[in-house]
Amino acid sequence: xxxxxxxxxxxxxxxxxxxxxxxxxxxxxxxxxxxxxxxxxxxxxxxxxxxxxxxxxxxxxxxxxxxxxxxxxxxxxxxxxxxxxxxxxxxxxxxxxxxxxxxxxxxxxxxxxxxxxxxxxxxxxxxxxxxxxxxxxxxxxxxxxxxxxxxxxxxxxxxxxxxxxxxxxxxxxxxxxxxxxxxxxxxxxxxxxxxxxxxxxxxxxxxxxxxxxxxxxxxxxxxxxxxxxxxxxxxxxxxxxxxxxxxxxxxxxxxxxxxxxxxxxxxxxxxxxxxxxxxxxxxxxxxxxxxxxxxxxxxxxxxxxxxxxxxxxxxxxxxxxxxxxxxxxxxxxxxxxxxxxxxxxxxxxxxxxxxxxxxxxxxxxxxxxxxxxxxxxxxxxxxxxxxxxxxxxxxxxxxxxxxxxx
Numbered sequence: 001x002x003x004x005x006x007x008x009x010x011x012x013x014x015x016x017x018x019x020x021x022x023x024x025x026x027x028x029x030x031x032x033x034x035x036x037x038x039x040x041x042x043x044x045x046x047x048x049x050x051x052x053x054x055x056x057x058x059x060x061x062x063x064x065x066x067x068x069x070x071x072x073x074x075x076x077x078x079x080x081x082x083x084x085x086x087x088x089x090x091x092x093x094x095x096x097x098x099x100x101x102x103x104x105x106x107x108x109x110x111x112x113x114x115x116x117x118x119x120x121x122x123x124x125x126x127x128x129x130x131x132x133x134x135x136x137x138x139x140x141x142x143x144x145x146x147x148x149x150x151x152x153x154x155x156x157x158x159x160x161x162x163x164x165x166x167x168x169x170x171x172x173x174x175x176x177x178x179x180x181x182x183x184x185x186x187x188x189x190x191x192x193x194x195x196x197x198x199x200x201x202x203x204x205x206x207x208x209x210x211x212x213x214x215x216x217x218x219x220x221x222x223x224x225x226x227x228x229x230x231x232x233x234x235x236x237x238x239x240x241x242x243x244x245x246x247x248x249x250x251x252x253x254x255x256x257x258x259x260x261x262x263x264x265x266x267x268x269x270x271x272x273x274x275x276x277x278x279x280x281x282x283x284x285x286x287x288x289x290x291x292x293x294x295x296x297x298x299x300x301x302x303x304x305x306x307x308x309x310x311x312x313x314x315x316x317x318x319x320x321x322x323x324x325x326x327x328x329x330x331x332x333x334x335x336x337x338x339x340x341x342x343x344x345x346x347x348x349x350x351x352x353x354x355x356x357x358x359x360x361x362x363x364x365x366x367x368x369x370x371x372x373x374x375x376x377x378x379x380x381x382x383x384x385x386x387x388x389x390x391x392x393x394x395x396x397x398x399x400x401x402x403x404x405x406x
Contacts (some may be wrong), residue, residue: 119205121168131146176188185212186216189216190213193210207240226256252274260303265304272293283353298310307342311342313341315339318335337377
């Protein structure tokens with residue numbers, strides 16, 4: 001199976017309408033003062049017979065300074081509209097199909113259910129196993145070195161055109177994709193595709209490579225190419241595996257992500273619901289993968305501003321998280337955070353803080369204070385706290401709340 005896109009996303013809350021109002025006020029102020037400065041007497045621009053512009057007064061008056069300062073602030077507000085936590089693209093997925101402010105952090109239910117999977121070689125070398133261990137630990141640079149070594153060993157063992165070589169190349173491409181090294185990822189995927197097509201043009205391996213190539217273009221924002229490659233994968237999955245197979249559902253989900261990134265929320269919901277029908281029928285309504293799709297659907301409604309429906313679907317996801325994974329699992333914290341951000345959008349800071357503190361407590365305990373999810377959770381909470389007209393510093397308030405929970 002290929003890459004399950006979107007999934008559980010831990011996102012930074014948006015700043016809300018205040019930023020937009022401030023930007024509009026400053027823009028009007030800058031325009032008015034600028035016009036007054038231009039048409040004031042004496043001074044202002046003088047057009048010469050040659051068409052050049054000269055300035056009569058070289059001293060900038062107060063009105064011009066106000067205009068310049070306001071314009072600078074407007075530019076900064078538009079260029080840096082949101083604070084980011086960490087780097088990289090949406091899929092930590094990032095990217096690519098991020099649906100709100102800040103860095104989106106995938107949390108695929110601790111590797112349960114449909115998820116990014118490798119096409120493992122049938123006769124892997126020792127280095128491949130070592131690379132897998134590094135990958136599971138999140139040590140990507142070390143994993144990359146071992147996978148490259150495994151590729152050399154696999155070529156010596158099987159020959160350069162063997163299917164196992166394609167599978168190792170696909171794995172390398174997948175890892176490069178996760179590290180946002182897109183050019184290298186496409187190089188490995190294309191080498192793998194040549195071998196897979198020669199072996200079986202309509203095989204599952206070929207479909208998986210199609211899917212992963214699409215994921216690269218998705219991350220790069222080339223959505224037309226992404227859809228084209230996802231459709232190639234889908235044609236094989238539907239023909240070979242059928243319309244109710246989980247791999248088919250994965251591709252339905254991935255297509256939905258692209259439409260959502262394009263702002264076509266109607267089509268996004270249509271494809272998410274196709275994926276959901278498979279998860280609920282094949283895996284059941286309490287499977288984590290079903291919850292992931294609930295989460296994705298909630299994100300679409302949030303993007304549309306339909307916060308009641310967003311909360312409805314996030315709570316469906318939460319019920320699965322708490323029952324199957326427990327209240328102290330990182331994926332559960334992701335859902336706590338996402339619910340909090342909906343309340344933020346509604347201006348309900350009190351309720352938002354309740355959910356933000358839940359998310360932060362779990363992240364600290366399960367992931368540690370330095371983990372990106374923990375940093376995002378704390379940033380979100382601090383932003384919300386600042387809108388409550390606090391009477392004490394945030395760190396002091398947070399220390400008290402954390403102490404109360406012990």
